[in-house]
Amino acid sequence: MKQAALKTFQDIELKNFTWEVVAVSYNWLTNKASVEVHALEDGKTLKHSRTFEFDCPEEWTSETALSELLKLETFEGSI
Amino acid sequence: MTSYNEVNADLTTIASRHDQLGSYQIGFQEGDIILDKDNVFPRLMGSLENTQIETGHIVYTYTLGIADIPREDFEDADEVYSDTLQILTDFFAEFKNPQILVANKYEVETSATFEPVTWGEIDGVGWTVEIEIKCPYTFDACNAPLGGSPIEVGTCDPVSIKNAAGDVIETVASGGEYTIAGSGTVENSDASYSNTVNVGDTLILPDITVTDSDGSTSSLPSVQNVVCTPGADATVENSDTSYTNTVASGGTLVLPDITVTDSDGSTFTQPSVVNVVCSLAADGTVNVNSVFFDNVASGGTLNIQVRQSSGSTLIGSKQGAYFRIPDSVITLDNTDGTTLSTTNVLATDASTITAPDATAVIKNTLNAVLRSELVPSNVSEDIIIGDATININQSDGTLIASATVTAEGSGVYNVADSTVNVVNTLGSVLSSNSVKATVTDTVLAPDANVENSDSSYTNTVASGGTLTLPDITVTDSDGSTFTQPSVVNVVCSLAPNPTVYCRPSNCVQSVSYANGDAAFSKEDLFEHTQTGKIQQIDHSVATPNHFNTLVYNDPEFGGTTRFTNDSGTDVFGTNPANTLIYDNLQGVIFDVDDFRNDNRRTIADAWTIAQAKSETLNGKTYATWYLAPIEYMIAVVDEDWTTTEPRLYNAFGAGVIAMSSTYFRGGIAGKYYISNSTSTSSGIVVKTPTNFNMIYMAFIEDGI
Numbered sequence: 125m126k127q128a129a130l131k132t133f134q135d136i137e138l139k140n141f142t143w144e145v146v147a148v149s150y151n152w153l154t155n156k157a158s159v160e161v162h163a164l165e166d167g168k169t170l171k172h173s174r175t176f177e178f179d180c181p182e183e184w185t186s187e188t189a190l191s192e193l194l195k196l197e198t199f200e201g202s203i
Numbered sequence: 204m205t206s207y208n209e210v211n212a213d214l215t216t217i218a219s220r221h222d223q224l225g226s227y228q229i230g231f232q233e234g235d236i237i238l239d240k241d242n243v244f245p246r247l248m249g250s251l252e253n254t255q256i257e258t259g260h261i262v263y264t265y266t267l268g269i270a271d272i273p274r275e276d277f278e279d280a281d282e283v284y285s286d287t288l289q290i291l292t293d294f295f296a297e298f299k300n301p302q303i304l305v306a307n308k309y310e311v312e313t314s315a316t317f318e319p320v321t322w323g324e325i326d327g328v329g330w331t332v333e334i335e336i337k338c339p340y341t342f343d344a345c346n347a348p349l350g351g352s353p354i355e356v357g358t359c360d361p362v363s364i365k366n367a368a369g370d371v372i373e374t375v376a377s378g379g380e381y382t383i384a385g386s387g388t389v390e391n392s393d394a395s396y397s398n399t400v401n402v403g404d405t406l407i408l409p410d411i412t413v414t415d416s417d418g419s420t421s422s423l424p425s426v427q428n429v430v431c432t433p434g435a436d437a438t439v440e441n442s443d444t445s446y447t448n449t450v451a452s453g454g455t456l457v458l459p460d461i462t463v464t465d466s467d468g469s470t471f472t473q474p475s476v477v478n479v480v481c482s483l484a485a486d487g488t489v490n491v492n493s494v495f496f497d498n499v500a501s502g503g504t505l506n507i508q509v510r511q512s513s514g515s516t517l518i519g520s521k522q523g524a525y526f527r528i529p530d531s532v533i534t535l536d537n538t539d540g541t542t543l544s545t546t547n548v549l550a551t552d553a554s555t556i557t558a559p560d561a562t563a564v565i566k567n568t569l570n571a572v573l574r575s576e577l578v579p580s581n582v583s584e585d586i587i588i589g590d591a592t593i594n595i596n597q598s599d600g601t602l603i604a605s606a607t608v609t610a611e612g613s614g615v616y617n618v619a620d621s622t623v624n625v626v627n628t629l630g631s632v633l634s635s636n637s638v639k640a641t642v643t644d645t646v647l648a649p650d651a652n653v654e655n656s657d658s659s660y661t662n663t664v665a666s667g668g669t670l671t672l673p674d675i676t677v678t679d680s681d682g683s684t685f686t687q688p689s690v691v692n693v694v695c696s697l698a699p700n701p702t703v704y705c706r707p708s709n710c711v712q713s714v715s716y717a718n719g720d721a722a723f724s725k726e727d728l729f730e731h732t733q734t735g736k737i738q739q740i741d742h743s744v745a746t747p748n749h750f751n752t753l754v755y756n757d758p759e760f761g762g763t764t765r766f767t768n769d770s771g772t773d774v775f776g777t778n779p780a781n782t783l784i785y786d787n788l789q790g791v792i793f794d795v796d797d798f799r800n801d802n803r804r805t806i807a808d809a810w811t812i813a814q815a816k817s818e819t820l821n822g823k824t825y826a827t828w829y830l831a832p833i834e835y836m837i838a839v840v841d842e843d844w845t846t847t848e849p850r851l852y853n854a855f856g857a858g859v860i861a862m863s864s865t866y867f868r869g870g871i872a873g874k875y876y877i878s879n880s881t882s883t884s885s886g887i888v889v890k891t892p893t894n895f896n897m898i899y900m901a902f903i904e905d906g907i
Contacts, residue, residue, distance in 0.1 A: 162714060170714075170715050171714045171715065172714070173714045173715065
């Protein structure tokens with residue numbers, strides 16, 4: 125996905141970055157899903173890795189993870 | 204003669220051209236006069252009443268009637284009367300202005316009576332009037348067809364031919380012919396113009412040229428009076444224009460007489476423009492200052508010259524009524540040409556002029572006044588001047604000798620010789636010479652020798668001269684050169700420490716898990732924006748045994764407190780029961796076993812001391828530090844360890860880096876292992892030093 129706006133990626137501001145979900149894990153003790161996202165700004169080589177945690181109902185799938193990410197301010201408007 | 208038919212025709216012409224008439228009937232050509240309601244109205248009717256012959260005329264008397272039908276009950280009868288009357292009067296008007304429709308061959312009476320009538324046959328109204336139309340009649344019987352034809356000629360009177368004066372010049376029988384023969388002569392009164400013209404022809408006389416009084420010419424028809432414009436008045440004046448007058452062209456001006464005053468004062472008059480002859484006057488007498496001088500003829504000139512007492516120089520001038528002689532100027536000069544006084548003396552007067560005394564001032568050669576006396580002009584007096592005293596001194600004023608000499612006198616005095624010794628600064632007499640007073644003698648002083656302490660430079664300099672030593676070239680500690688004056692202490696600058704940039708190899712970690720971790724530093728700080736050198740912390744603070752690293756993708760990167768123990772608990776402020784400290788940001792694990800055992804300090808103390816020490820070293824705050832990622836440590840390992848003071852970049856020899864299976868977190872082995880142990884348990888032989896420092900990397904601007 126591509127986010128053209130200036131957004132806060134947890135603790136860092138990124139602009140014009142391409143992001144991808146690299147890992148989705150589930151902690152059955154806490155019943156939470158962790159989604160690891162890598163973001164890469166245009167013209168840069170360093171990828172930034174951040175983990176987003178969601179409450180995880182039974183029907184969760186990878187598609188659900190993506191839809192939940194797109195609801196966040198960081199990824200809103202990505203195409 | 205105008206016939207009855209012609210009159211009818213002319214009346215018909217007028218009626219036909221009148222636009223208001225509806226119909227008309229003139230005469231009886233068409234039968235009796237008809238008037239009925241079938242006619243078109245208004246209708247004009249004309250019938251001849253009678254014809255009379257009067258003297259020179261034949262008179263046709265017509266009755267003209269006009270009729271029109273008014274409306275029923277005659278309510279507009281007046282309108283019809285008015286209109287029809289107007290039509291009838293138009294006939295009279297036309298005959299009185301015959302050039303419009305009829306030829307100029309009639310005369311009509313200027314008065315007529317119009318009678319209103321009613322026409323019963325049409326129930327109409329109108330007018331009747333009689334009009335007398337006169338035509339010339341000459342009783343001409345020549346063409347009268349009397350008694351049958353032909354008419355016999357000669358029964359008529361002969362024709363009389365008259366000239367312009369009415370005189371009968373010829374008589375010709377009636378019906379005969381007469382030819383006017385020849386031509387006439389036309390000439391002017393003085394016969395200067397003469398011409399002929401045939402009878403019946405026209406002779407056009409030529410124009411005459413008239414020259415006017417002012418000389419201009421014009422052309423005018425002949426046999427007309429000519430009026431010339433008068434000439435302008437003439438001006439009369441005498442030669443000095445004291446008399447001016449005018450006289451009309453062709454007029455006469457009588458000049459006034461003039462009055463002549465004769466030489467004896469008598470006067471008489473005579474006509475103008477006549478030469479005047481005056482009588483001679485008697486001789487005149489010339490007196491000078493009432494003394495007879497000479498006679499002068501009347502009108503003559505006597506020139507009297509006023510001269511100086513001798514010679515021919517003319518003097519004096521006319522001033523008003525007198526001839527005056529100017530004053531003499533007496534100038535008193537001394538012998539050098541200086542004017543002492545000037546005095547004006549009237550001509551012929553005597554004057555005494557006194558010359559002032561001369562002043563004799565006696566001075567010495569220093570311009571000091573010795574004496575001053577007055578001497579009468581042109582008188583000789585004696586003035587005595589005293590002797591002069593001459594002292595012979597040295598240049599510093601010391602008296603050598605003394606003598607007297609008369610004013611402007613002369614004497615001979617000898618001055619003793621001087622002795623010149625040349626002595627150096629050591630007091631040694633180098634030479635001695637006698638020199639006469641005021642004489643210049645040349646004494647040569649020997650040159651001085653100049654050399655440096657090792658005699659690598661030698662030179663000489665003349666006594667009193669200046670020797671400029673050459674500059675020396677200084678090669679500075681950094682190899683640069685500069686020049687400076689000799690015999691000046693040289694201060695060389697300290698060579699700056701060589702800039703050592705430790706450019707570690709690229710960090711293996713390619714994904715940044717937290718700001719400030721190894722990958723982040725490489726990307727945004729270390730390689731891109733920072734320059735500096737690796738600094739170390741004094742090993743006395745802590746002596747960690749080993750360095751290890753987390754695996755590059757350890758999920759604990761940035762996820763917990765940066766420095767923790769193996770259990771993930773913050774190590775600051777706690778007793779280090781566990782000897783391992785994890786830098787969760789950089790992924791380094793180090794063992795502080797020695798520190799704990801040897802220094803008996805808490806880890807918190809150690810960190811505090813270490814931070815303060817580092818800030819002392821580089822002037823940066825702790826926030827600018829970064830613990831060297833393991834990749835950087837690998838890069839700065841130097842095999843050439845020779846000094847006792849450990850330095851980061853030569854702290855180890857080769858082969859100190861190996862994969863570790865001992866130190867790990869959560870059962871995952873670290874990727875790299877660096878140890879100062881000589882143990883080979885890990886399969887790696889490690890060289891000295893024995894104490895392995897706790898190392899941070901700080902980026903500072905200056906060298907170590």
